[in-house]
């Protein structure tokens with residue numbers, strides 16, 4: 718990584734470290750989160766005392782060198798993993814205290830995931846892939862279909878409902894994954910390097926969809942290594958060695 722951070726941003730963000738900057742509802746509140754992995758004899762401190770607030774409607778990028786803790790913090794925010802220490806409030810509920818079944822339910826209801834490798838089921842059509850999260854949520858089949866069709870239309874794929882993933886381009890597959898992520902009307906979209914497997918043209922296609930979603934009010938947190946991608950968000954959080962070193966960079970700070 719040869720990205721530099723504009724030093725003038727550091728003073729400006731000092732006031733925002735753990736205090737919300739407005740009176741919007743807080744979607745994500747991480748309080749003194751640490752994560753330690755024990756692999757054999759060695760301990761890896763993946764996150765150390767991370768404090769982070771994401772308000773409703775924010776569009777946030779998480780950046781930092783490889784190994785700085787980006788995926789670890791996304792897994793905790795996404796309720797896929799638990800912190801070793803600290804509290805995590807998702808949409809005001811303390812999820813650090815929940816068991817596996819409750820966490821799975823919260824994930825299904827409150828969070829939409831988008832991954833670098835799309836993770837679509839190859840034997841299912843675009844429509845069936847988007848219906849999946851609603852099956853787990855116990856929604857009836859007619860409503861599943863209607864909502865899946867409208868989500869696919871929202872990402873510009875109303876004419877590709879019956880195509881299987883291998884009949885779609887990378888950008889189209891990622892748009893199906895985005896439709897799947899929004900179909901349960903989550904409070905938060907989490908995307909871990911969603912353009913990492915895409916060329917520059919399809920990256921733009923996918924980033925335009927994320928911007929549209931954010932403009933419609935959806936809160937988005939996205940990990941990226943690409944400065945061009947980060948610059949299309951509103952706020953950049955910078956990790957180094959498991960710590961948040963900048964919490965409120967702006968696109969202009971990413972040079």
Ligand SMILES: Nc1ncnc2c1ncn2[C@@H]1O[C@H](COP(=O)(O)OP(=O)(O)OP(=O)(O)O)[C@@H](O)[C@H]1O
Pocket residue numbers: 754755756761762763781782783784785786787788789790
């Ligand atoms: N399951 C695990 N067991 C042991 N150590 C782990 C585990 N997962 C991650 N780590 C370590 O925790 C640290 C943070 O890893 P993480 O995957 O969060 O980094 P990252 O910022 O996402 O990196 P990248 O940009 O390469 O994806 C690294 O030192 C990594 O080796």
Ligand SMILES: [Mg+2]
Pocket residue numbers: 787788789
């Ligand atoms: Mg990672």
